[in-house]
Amino acid sequence: MTCRRKWIQISIIAAIMLVLPFFFPSGYYYRVGALVFVNALSVVGLVILVGYAGQISLGHAGFAGIGAYACALAPTHLGLHPAVAILLGALISAALALLIGRPILRLKGYYLGVATLGFGILVSMVLSNERALTGGPDGMSVPDLGLRSLLRDMGWRISGGEFWYGLNAVVLLIGIWIALNLYQSATGRAMRALHGSEVAAQTVGIDVPRIKLQAFVISAVYASVAGSLLALQNGFITPEVAGFMHSVEMVTMAVLGGVGSVLGATLGAAILTLLPQVLTVFAEYEQLVLGLIMVLVMIFLPRGLLPSIVAKLRGRGE
Amino acid sequence: MLTVEGLRSAYGRIEVLHGLDLEVKSGEIVTVVGANGAGKTTLLKCLSGTQPVTAGEVHFRGDRLTTVPAFKRLKRGLSQSPEGRQIFTNLSVEENLRLGAFLFTDDRVERDMEDAFEMFPILREKRNLAAGGLSGGQQQMLAIARALMGRPHCLLLDEPSMGLAPLLVAQIFDVVTLLRKRDVTVLLVEQNAFGALRIADRGYVMETGRITMSGVSGDLIADPRIREAYLGL
Amino acid sequence: MSILEVKGLGISFGGLRAVNDVSFAVKPGEIVSVIGPNGAGKTTLFNMISGVYMPGVGQVFLEGQDITARAPYLLARQGLTRTFQNLQIFQEMTVLENVIAGFHLTERGPIWADLLSWPSARKRAGEVRNGAYELLTRVRLEKAAEEEAGNLSYGALKRLEIARALAMSPKVLLLDEPAAGCNAVETEEIDALIAELAASGIAILLVEHDMKMVMRISNHIVVLDHGEKIAEGTPTEVSRNPDVIAAYLGSEEETAHADG
Amino acid sequence: MDALMQFIFSGLTVGAVYALVALGFTIIYNASDVVNFAQGEFVMLGGMITVFTFEAGLPLPLAALIAIFVTSAVGVALNKLAIEPARGAPVVSLIIITIGASIFIRGAAQIVFDKQLHRLPSFSGDEPIHMLGATILPQSLWVIGGALLVFVGLYLFFTRTLTGKAVLATANNRLAAQLVGINTGFMMTLSFALSAAIGALAGVLVTPITLVGYDIGVALALKGFAAAMLGGMGNPKGALAGGLLLGLFEALTAGYISSQYKEAVAFIVILAVLFVMPQGIFGEKKTERV
Amino acid sequence: EIRLGASLSASGGAAFLGDPEAKTLEMLVEEVNAAGGINGEEIVLTLYDDGGDPNKARTFATRLVEDDEVVAIIGGTTTGTTMSVLSVAEDEGIPFISLAGAIQIIDPVRDYVFKTPHTDRMACEKIFTDMQTRGISKIGMIAGTDGFGASMEAQCKDVAGDHGIEILVAETYAPQDADMTPQLTKIKATEGVQAVLNPGFGQGPAIVTRNYAQIGLDLPLYQSHGVASDGFIELTGVEAAEGVRLPGTALLIADILEDGDAQKPVVMAYKTAYEAKYGEAVSTFGGYAHDAFRLMVDAIARAGSDDPDEIRDALEETRDLVGTTGIYSFSADDHLGLNLSAFRMLEIRDGAWTSID
């Protein structure tokens, strides 16, 4: 039953991804779509950490930064192919998450928040201070993934926007599929259980520190891959990608969409990515309206968009 | 003193109280018994204002109470010792008691606190410790003592004997009896139905959100249906 | 041969000797009750045995192995689990999922299998689900299976905790006031359940203030007061012990008064 | 030696700024468990409103009072319009509300005021005071004094007054607080008003040193948050100590190790402290038993 | 109509730069349209605020090209945002004039990319030349860690040797730091330092300058063009600012320019119009936007078409266009087209700018 729900969810998203381009008036919309998918990917990862396991992170952009710079640095300095660099970035992120996760995850609530915040800041500081390597705050360019020219050689000509829209969509679908698998698995349940009560989780045999660590590492890998994809499609990267504001943006997307829900995360990412694009008509008032919308959503849909709406719909049904 | 008419209440869209009528007269001890999930706690929460009422009316000492916010009900003389104790775990025992008398600043606060310590000497021993560190039963004592600090005309007790040792259970029932002498009315929800009915004047039986029986305590104790369903005799 | 053995266990909280030099043993299939006044140290004793607190002194043995201060999840893997006096429920999961979580040790597998929804992982999940339903039926919560656990009444939650603990198929089960919040009839049901569990060979350590229940089902009783063991023995021995009567039970009349 | 003194003075000045922000967090946190990420915006409003009213010709003390008053009103409005309607929402949602509110306030400030930087004249002139071989600006003493004063006030409020206890009770168990007759809604309003007032006061005091612009809030909120966590959230002692320590770490690192990595070092110290004391230096363990 | 696009950092960390740039563009578009547009065609400006975020800047650049169908883009307040916009402009063949400082924007030369501000390197050279004439050879440096400060710091370190300047000590501060006395105390304690250079923008340089006075450092202090506006003197205070030197543009000293100066009419016109419209002082950055706009309008007018490629070609043929920053002449291998003479060495005396060239 739950398995069927998983496939329904994935099919709905896939269908939306497929149908949307028919309504795109210009190439710009592919770009925005591709961004939505990348952001959604990192937010889905965050849902595993925050929504499932109940552990906050205010520094997850740090992992995005690592993934992004792996794709910028490894090809230039190590001569690796960018695709390999994505894996390398994910590996480094995972290793780092493993390393710092142990001590950090002993902390609770806001204390964990400040520790992860510190991690994120350290990463972005290294990225912007080690100018010789990373180009400093001005950033550095990222080589092309090369996949598009490969496709072209095979006789399939697509624009950059279309290419990234497609690639990110596929990666996001895989990310969602994995997150949904996890949700209904033993590990995912253990994560949600320790979220409810750590002592009780322990008494049923759940190795709480280990499960927390798993959530942390998995979500770090999501962020890292998202960071890599972002860097590759932009062709240029600055330390902003690892900055505090990006971390906050990720958490906001997760909470806005509904922090326990993978689909909600996608929705949250979509909305917060689209909003600034829509709000440009307000020019000066953009920030004002953005803040207002955030507040209003949380007031009227306090559990996040998707869960609250679902609850409302159910209510009417009964 | 306290009258409830047609009370309905729901969690979300699931109604759990389906129109209750109930009356507590001044100076009476009235008990409500019922199985797990019957809605006893929900009833008390409606009376103390911490659970919204969807229909029906609550009147207390002549005033309509139905829409009065929870924090104003203590001022009117209605105090509750809630299920799950709900003490301030991060504050000390003494601060918990002091806050029980939040509405008062006169000298009587000190005396009431002394009374509380008389009643539960262990609380005096632990007065400066965080209440969260107390044992389960000690927390229960604190919750009752705190409710008394509010100088109620009517006291709502939700399973006051839960987690208390036999000696203390007896003592709690003694306290309730004593309160009547001080003109405090008591509405008592208890799983220890036998003990509760013994000290109560009247009793109500609740089943899945409805009152199914009511009467003078003695009659209820004698009623075979009750003896079988709730007293296990 | 005893399965659980406690030797000279003690702990202090800033000067207060909450538990002091307590020893006793439990055999498989035996029900041992720990009774004593409020604040006597019963829950603290449980906390030390189950690894939630680190004992100041003393040792705990499980099947002859020293398990003192071992992490709770490791103890769970060795077959020792417990319920809590202050409910510890996975509030935002459904009732059924709470019990499934209790099957964690049966269900868990390699993480990649979980991430990729490998057939083996799905198979295990399916089996566990059925087991969970059975347990819910046993504590009469099957109707509430899909309900969010936070919505249950207090008494129902107590039973849910027991079901979750049973999901572990423990060898030693610590129950902290399982009948609190249940009326006399409901208590009898829990009685029966506990007796049944003991009959199946589980060693049960019970804390409970309902003396009728304790006297009825215990094989052995340990009495604590102010952290010290003041008496132990069969229900009859203990109930006649003047120290126990003074510290805990009160006079016959009072006991009757309290328990009906 | 002289250099060390100079680093210490610098650290205390900056630390006092952090401490003021951290102290501002304390009250709202104590009333609701919410870290109000709009706290930095209160500081900004305090500074900006003072600058604009002062430039409009009002005397500085009056301008400052108006700023504090108006900012408190903004705090109350924030509570009434955004926090209270969301009652019962999970804490993360409330935090997102405060983040949204901070974006909103910043957006409003850039329209109502401008995007320029501004400065107020120092209260007691700019002549540096020479002490122990180093120099300190009189305005720094104002800031340090302000932080101490707010600390003492808050400390007394939470330990000596029934209202203070009622605020703590509200966060600890809102249901129980209502049962003992505490108007929890009012306690929230009160704490937002006080927090905002403290923030605004900080803004007035630090503007002569750090200048003020519509977007200074985020960085301040961040540092104040880190300081509060270092000291232990919710405890005025922790806020003061955390702020001053953070300032000192930064100044000493800048002086002796590397100015480039001074924030990094500060965060590493925070991580190290939390490793040993997971509740911060003065943070009390929440006592919840199983 | 002619569609122009812009992506600027009107908010965020670089709002300082982006805000006057945006205001300038809006003002000038109005002005040109009021005067009949370009060759009778009205200009339609689509302006986006990227908040200093390169990722957003790229999205907006794509939007400008694909959705708004602009024929040319002005913008990229910071180097990071410029680099993001740049690749879109290159890919799509849209002429783009950047308002950011880094040399990497036009070196190597890219077909469609131009820029108006001096490079950081030029600012460093101007400063070092001035130091040389004062006999200064050993200096300390304190730079902001923001893009502007870090980039200029790196450039200065790079060219210092060419001018016989040795950097004895280099410190940094974060953009929103409240006190820089530790760093300055370290510089003060460094043996042999003859002057201090502070690349940075925003409040940092003002606080550095005030701390400089506080700890009694009496060496010459050089600021960068990043703070070349009257606001800097206000924020710093007249006393502390006394004697500070920086490389600035004609715009700052419009009032005291000699009458024969070619730039005088241009800067006066811009300054008067801007200050009248917005009630705030002009800044160098607004000047960059002004120049970019003028260059673009001039090129479009000469091209006589709104074909991006023709505009690009016309831009590259620009000769002796007088702007507020300097006089521009682009060529196939120079897409900046300014020389060092565009910079003027300024000193603050009695709370006012004076030219010391």
Ligand SMILES: Nc1ncnc2c1ncn2[C@@H]1O[C@H](COP(=O)(O)OP(=O)(O)OP(=O)(O)O)[C@@H](O)[C@H]1O
């Ligand atoms: N927060 C809640 N949300 C949804 N449903 C609830 C909630 N609390 C209680 N219920 C439901 O309301 C009904 C009545 O519960 P209540 O707690 O009032 O029972 P009770 O008589 O006090 O039981 P007990 O003796 O176990 O304490 C139960 O069916 C319960 O599942």
Ligand SMILES: Nc1ncnc2c1ncn2[C@@H]1O[C@H](COP(=O)(O)OP(=O)(O)OP(=O)(O)O)[C@@H](O)[C@H]1O
């Ligand atoms: N974490 C703690 N901090 C401080 N004191 C504690 C702590 N845990 C237990 N205590 C104290 O130790 C004593 C024993 O408590 P415990 O909870 O074990 O009692 P109990 O026998 O379970 O009582 P009850 O029957 O009321 O549940 C009590 O006085 C309690 O206040």
Ligand SMILES: [Mg+2]
């Ligand atoms: Mg109940």
Ligand SMILES: [Mg+2]
């Ligand atoms: Mg106990």
